Amino acid sequence: MKLFQLFVYILLISALVSCAENADDAENQDPKGEEVEKEIEVVKDNSNEMDEHTLSNYNEAKTTHLHLDIAVSFDEKKISGTAIHTIENLKGVEEIVFDTKALIISDVTIDGGQATTFEMGEYDELLGTPLKVAITPETKTVEIAYETTDKTEALDWLQPGQTAGKEKPFMYTQGQSIFTRSWIPVQGTPAIRITYSARVKVPTDLMAVMSASNPVQKNETGIYEFDMPQPIPCYLLALAVGDLAFAPIDNRTGVYTEPSMLEDCAYELADMGNMVTAAEKLYGKYLWDRYDVIVLPPSFPFGGMENPRLTFATPTIIAGDRSLVALIAHELAHSWSGNLVTNSTWNDFWLNEGFTVYFERRIMESLYGKDYTDMLALLGYQDLMRTIDEEEPAMQSLKLNLINKHPDDGMTDVAYEKGYFFLRLLEQTAGRDNFDAFLKTYFEEHKFQTITTEEFVDYLNKNLIKPHNLSVNVDEWVYGEGVPDNCPKVVSTRFNAVEASIEQFYKSGSVESIDASEWTTHEWLHFIRHLKEGTTPEQMAMLDDKFHLTQSGNSEIAAIWFEKSINFGYDAIDKELEAFLMKVGRRKFLMPLYTALAETPEGKEKALAIYKKARSNYHYVSFNSIDKVLGYQP
Template sequence: MKVKNKILIILILIIVVVVFFFSGIYFLYGDKLGIVRDNLRLVVDFATVDLFEENKREIDVTNYNIDIELFPRKEKIVAKTRVIGLIRNKKKIELDFCDNFNIHSVQLNNSTADYYFDGNKLVIENNEINSDTFEVSVSYEGTPKNLGFGSFAFTEWKDDIMVSTLNEPVFASTWFPCNDTPADKALLNISITADSEMVSVSNGKLISVEKKGEKTKYNWLTVYPIATYLIAIYSAPYQSFNQQYVGLYSDTMNIDYYVLPDKLEDAEFAFADHPSYLKTLSDLYGEYPFIKEKYGAAQINWSQGAMESQTITGIGTNFISKAKFFSSMMLHEVAHSWWGNSVTPKSWKDIWLNEGFATYSEALYWEKTKGKSALISTMESFRVENDVETLYAPKMNIFSKMIYNKGAWVLHMLRRELGDTLFFKTLRNYYKKFQYGNADTYDFKKVCEETSGKDLRKFFDQWVFVGKGKIEIDYKWDIKNSEKNKKELSISLAQTQNGYEWYDFPIDILIKEDSGNEFTLTRYITSKDTVISFDIPDDFSSFEFDPESWLLVSIRSLEK
């Protein structure tokens, strides 16, 4: 057996273990054994595709037009999807699409087309060699696979039927043909038909509602580009209510909420702070990106949390409560409007640009509304342990706590490195440059350096590209008389972490006196082993490292 084959077998075994592990965690619907089997099959299929690929396919989609009818009691859809775009490879068009549907027709530029499936790719033969544009139309019906976190779910809450989608990261193709990569954003028209008791919600603006006998069709339109993983359908016998957000330039926008009747009172309380979230984050980063459409939230039957579908966040039933225990989660999803939905990663290698930024936005919001102590306590809650992957291009779990929490800490330490003025200017410049488009970590690093005038290679290497884990320090200290016949505090620091040879960083040391007076000294560490010495007052009592929690660090005294 060749070494290459051995590696492939090992990778497949790892995938099998991961799939069965997460199948026990994810909220799955229906026949669990069947879903585990389908999850395993699709993940193995996707193992042949680089999950982190940028838009390497030879098409550039400009528009999706999805017309879908829901039959939740039969767990079935009937749909027609038109995909419009530009073509580079003129021999064939390749779209991501699961092969389990009954396909009625495939057309290319209004003519019947030859097609075949290559795994979970729909490959369409292109006979119009001279055309630089294409329009593919696919009519199909069947039961979508419910994969990942719940890519297409028919569920019930009490006696109410609910339909929801959750495409992240690569499962939009379980229910419509698409170029399923975050790098290829497009405009969206989506029409959803269901029984008239159902209210059907999606991205963008509601253009019209059409009554068709016992059915109702909801037509939604985006005026801003959207990535496939952010396209959503939420359909249930919702009741709705709204608030208004007044933008930075006096534009008024609806905040629309959709919940089941028994959750209406809870939702009115739980969702009440959304105008504050939008206003505070707009002050920090720039105007809410989708102000010509809406912001909204819809109740979904998902037990793991919430999903930041563009302009319409899906929030799990269990998190809609008068107790307001989940305010930070809702705030996090609002923050994705800037980081993920407007500025979208070029590939899943850069997922920390979504989750780290949204997580740090939680801390910034609480700082703005509650003060510095709230910033410190929030960052302390984000401390991570035992992360063994790099923040950039993690190999296995792109949704681990490390991505969220360490991502937030990297931004916090970058703020300390640059200072508040340059840091917030950097975030605004980055957002302005890449809004409604795509960016990667190298783009962000470049904006940081251009805005600050600093060389940040070491910072990004140690915290993002190369380093794993955090700073770990052992220290000893001693007091002796200096040459000036004053007391001198000498502290020996040794970096002991395994994830990176040595970090460069500023460290604050709070000096405390018996009288109650305090003052802070700052030293910049640039080596693995460092000795810090400085004069101290006669009534010196103690010292404290990093009193304002600016460092992702673990510090251990070697003194008995």
């Protein structure tokens, strides 16, 4: 921990002060310092745990509103302009500190142009460089002139050839976990929430969209105005610029993507409006006005990112049969768990993701039935057990200690799936009606707030466990390693039939015993995952000849088939594997494939040959991880 951080932390503990935030008491101002009308009620954040992944002094002076006035240059591959922070000086300090990483800061003024002093602090390889600005107790705004650099981790600049249309460039941001500070000077912590507005200038043949109010068509000026009146943590600030078109799904949902993909994407996401309605019936009104999705080019490193009002999604979910839309249900569910109620620190990440996986599966159950959801849950359990086998014990608990670690290190299936099964246990123990009532109240009472694990456990005890006299091993689930023995058991009759087919295949030595004519994506995933150790290349070829798995257009099936083929020495995939790795940038797929290749000297040589060509197609989030797997130094 750097000296500055340690000093702030010691001061906090010695004074026994709370980081409680009450936005109702803050001045709500526009970038010029003039008071504007409050759009929504923001309730108090009672968090008293400092976030160790920020260099800012957000507990002393904090941003309440941000206005961006920026230009996006594809020729120079940079964003430049000003970030105007409306601030609240909580403790009358003479300095406010912002997080930056790989940014050039050219000037800082306060209160509409008044000169002030600023300095860049000591660089931290993980956290970046603090920007220290002199203020007074009366300072209302801080305006920072800045530009990004080629070291900015949040930005992905795509050449026309990397897009679907092949004619125009594309750029998008990825803020989670601590990357927003590399494209905007901010106080980079989820512990505080801000409203924001923006004026963004882009080339006139492109369109800009953000995690805010959005246009539905291009304009002639290339200038777009945005507003986000609901307060959000800064990792949810997002921008995409490209040759975009929009198709409505219903009156409050729609999809953005490149024109050549619009029809396919609109077909695939036709149930989005129904998903929003199903979610509201479970846990209360959707509070973000619209729910739209942008399907990005293939380099996007995640399946989806829950940027409010505008989920960023990978094109790998476009399977042609709507079989992978559970991802959209997941990102929608974040509109309650994560966006509405947010983890105070990245140590509490499971509060975002475990709740969201639970909510996602409840949405899917309401739309597609329990059999469908049980398959999702069993696949999730398989992912969890694989992660438990791979992670050190300290990383197997829900509540983490990520000091001196990147928050991304904690973004594993422990947070997602162990969190889900803990909540499923609570549901089974309390009864679904009681648990639904508890969750609905939890979201309502904590909306637009942040929360720590300890605060949630206290709330859980007071509002569910004690009132219903439940016996639940909460501490073992939250703070213990591994998966407790009372993890809910999930049974899928459809997966049982798949397992019978697997046994018959090995027993008979023939693929004719397998009737997969009505299998869903999930049944295929279960089948391929359970191919036995020692499966020969000849047996893989038999399966491939009948079911054409190497040529699968379903990215989930293709990825797990390629991984098993590498494991079993089935080299007939090599051409398609390389094409897949050249095109797809989703880290979920890339990491297992490169890791499997790296297990042997021959495989690693093959992996490096592909990676040298493919690396420029990947976002920083992906290639930063793969560099370590392959020992690659650019």
